[in-house]
Amino acid sequence: LYPLSPMQQGMLFHTLYEQQGGDYINQLRVDVDGLDPERFRQAWQAAIDRHDILRTGFLWQGELPAPIQVVHKRMALDFVEHDWRGQPRQQEALDTLADAERQRGFDLAAAPLLRLTLVRLDDQRYHLIYTNHHILMDGWSNSRLLGEVLQGYSGQSAGAAPGRYRDYIAWLQRQDAQLGEAFWKQQLATLDEPTRLAQAINRSAGQSVADQGYGAYQQQLDGQQTQRLSEFARQQKVTVNTLVQAAWLLLLQRYTGQDTVVFGATVSGRPAELKGVEQQIGLFINTLPVVASPRPDMAASDWLQVVQARNLALRDFEHTPLYDVQRWAGLGGEALFDNILVFENYPVSEALAQGAPAQLSFGTAANHEQTNYPLTLSVYLGQTLSFDYSYAREHFAQANIQQLAGYLEQLLMGMLASPQGSLGELWLLGATERRLIDEQRSQTPARDLAPQCVQQLIEAQAQRTPDAVALLCGDQQLSYGQLNQRANQLAHKLIERGIGPDVRVGIAVERGLDMIVGLLAVLKAGGAYVPLDPEYPQDRLHYMMQDSGIRLLLTQAPLLQRLQDGVAVPHLCLDQGQEWLAGDDRGNPAQRSNPENLAYVMYTSGSTGRPKGVDISHAALSQHAQVSRDYFKMTAEDRGLQF
Incomplete structure (x- = not known):
């Protein structure tokens, strides 16, 4: 028995607050050829036996002063098989099954908080639906877990577990809260109000969005654009993550009109001094505010250095609970932002491909992740730079997200084209849109308004x-x-x-x-x-x-x-x-x-x-x-x- 991390507490709260909302129910779907279901089940069971966090449930009711997590000594994998060989309209039936698995959710007090459904489609092919609650582990951990399962499937020993999640909890409890408070108050000094992107869009568009549930929109830059942006980031001595964050901050400022803007960034949260932490499985990530005040007269290259410096300074305090940071902001404990940016560094498809034994062949993995925020932007850097927008239809229309995606790409390519140009000169609109506006202006008669008071x-x-x-x-x-x-x-x-x-x-x-x-x-x-x-x-x-x-x-x-x-x-x-x-x-x-x-x-x-x-x-x-x-x-x- 031991306490929850701040991120686990947040996920517990939002799961209980909106029990049918589907927040933090993650799902991976992938086709696999040549699979032996029993060996696959045994490999998963071995991973559960090896890692405490996979046998963990959560208690919060009764006379407990605070929620606790409970590690069970033994726990059987929730594993279900279906044989759908010869069944018509398989894809439609698979989508329905996957939706039902997500809607079923989890009782957080009843471990294990992950389950597998294996559907046989023909003599060689299976479809895997792997559903888990995010409160157990982050994406990096999930990628490692999949690799370890495949290693066990192929008969290789994974060895002793690298560490226990409770060691990380103990490390969190040893941190100096006063140092964190001083750092974050300085970071938040220029922030006068929260940044509400959904509010700004709906106000400017004059729209009322009444749909429910979450929508998704994907945007992908081509290989040449990705290569140019990666090279540009190297020239500027910043990461591609910093490049995307810098453009996103500019976008938020243009939409809201605020001098100082803020969004939530998901950080890895793994303390370097904790031995073996990179190999551990658990929820180490944290979401923290990135606050900045881009000035129109600032050169794009200088702006990138400002954002990079803030990211580096944050590393020593990336374990700070978000609820504390919001309290220190002095804005009445209000949520500081309604959108988060996640730069993913765990390519699941690559982990499956690299860890797969010779007799297994995996298709393209499809991930479903949903947070409690109205907008989550997940960024993936591989051969191409891709952006996955997950948005609450209650706050955003599809057209809003498409426009956001276009503007973000325009800002990224604008900084690349003119690193010494000022931020105020960066266009949101592309050349085609600007040409259409110029044509419309040229056809509109000039007005002579008297400059009176x-x-x-x-x-x-x-x-x-x-x-x-x-x-x-x-x-x-x-x-x-x-x-x-x-x-x-x-x-x-x-x-x-x-x-x-x-x-x-x-x-x-x-x-x-x-x-x-x-x-x-x-x-x-x-x-x-x-x-x-x-x-x-x-x-x-x-x-x-x-x-x-x-x-x-x-x-x-x-x-x-x-x-x-x-x-x-x-x-x-x-x-x-x-x-x-x-x-x-x-x-x-x-x-x-x-x-x-x-x-x-x-x-x-x-x-x-x-x-x-x-x-x-x-x-x-x-x-x-x-x-x-x-x-x-x-x-x-x-x-x-x-x-």
Whole structure:
């Protein structure tokens, strides 16, 4: 009896949390000619007798303070044979059988957590369905296990087991958690929010994905491309794994718009100081965050060195539990990423081919692996570089994955073509797509949008239709003339307070006419408004007020104490009635800002991490207003409801 590794704990949790989801049920299928089923069964049984982990079950219920794994002294292999010689539609029946084996899953308390089904197809050929739970072992271990079984099948002795998995658990318990915490906090220092690829894709595509289950998509570069990328990696003194990670980070940044992005990388986790660890069978891998901030002005070759250096630094701390890393990130314990990248270094087909005795012949092996993440990208480097995308249909459509795959290939080949070029110059689109866009642009008439500021557009509208209704709120309303005059009065008051170009003014008021009047007045004074939702948590509001550097706060008396508690900012209350502005000029102030000046700062409204301010210029805002009006052909008779 001994504890679980952190990775085993994670797999146990997700298996129990989504019991019918099929997470971490791995399956290998392969045709084999010339097989002796009884010798094959005996070779597997010998491997189970030799390795503790293959006789292991897991207990977590009752009064146990924490889950434990239980190694049984003896355990019989779960081995089933079928004879389907002469049966019609064999392939369809095999697929159904394999699906049923995966859906059957495992009772984690009942070892062994692997089983074999052997189906005889004709006098010479069998089809093997090997199903196991990932909680037992990683891919490297599985490859070694298959080699050992074939060695036993051919009559060779495998010798004594190289070590016990419990020795690795003991090694984990000896590690200094404080050193790990210091390292990971430094790695996570620039991460303000999680990276949610599925959210970014669905938001940009405006789609709603309702399908269930997991889909798969495969992409393979040709031999020439693979050779060129491998040679390029050698020239840059990085691994192909680093090359793929560097491109994936760029892809995540382009999709999410975040300065700092993160994904999960699966690392081998085998400590070099543990004797014989490379030959051991067990679950040694770990999934950890790769955090980076690619800058557009950075050369591709320099970017590769940054990613390589991070990977090297991580090696001493790749045993750290992911749940600890997420806690140290300071984002409320939220999952930091929704996608992982696995660089596979255990070619199962090669292991079968190399270990097979002369009388056996294996076909191409097909692997099925499913994690709890919405997207898992498995990368295989052999004669060709191939990418296997496993994605939750609940979050991604097939078209999304195909587009991702195309963009990843484009970035990889772009870095190869121009290693000294800047990251900002790398295209996601291929030459054909770019040519089509250029052709469409050339056929679109040019638009001449006046580089005005929005307050000028509203002033012009107020002059044209002063009595037209501009604002409605409950039983209150303001005409364009009234809105313009009230905003002018407040704007003159703000100018007296020193508000001018690029000066930020916070505005925290309840929804209503005062809010719109305040926003327009800030623009007329030449300043930039920073909207502060009174419903936000107090610490979030205080952070936004301090981070944005507001010089003045527009608010209402009932909100004042909550907003200013601990944050000293001059303020004006807008709910004083109209008398306090009665003596102010109602005419339009002189134009104080130009299209390049700041119009407002909008903070992200996510519920996790620190909000991040985005600066919007007058030119961007006024062009948005004009294009929206023209594109949707809105007239004075229309009303628009937005968010």
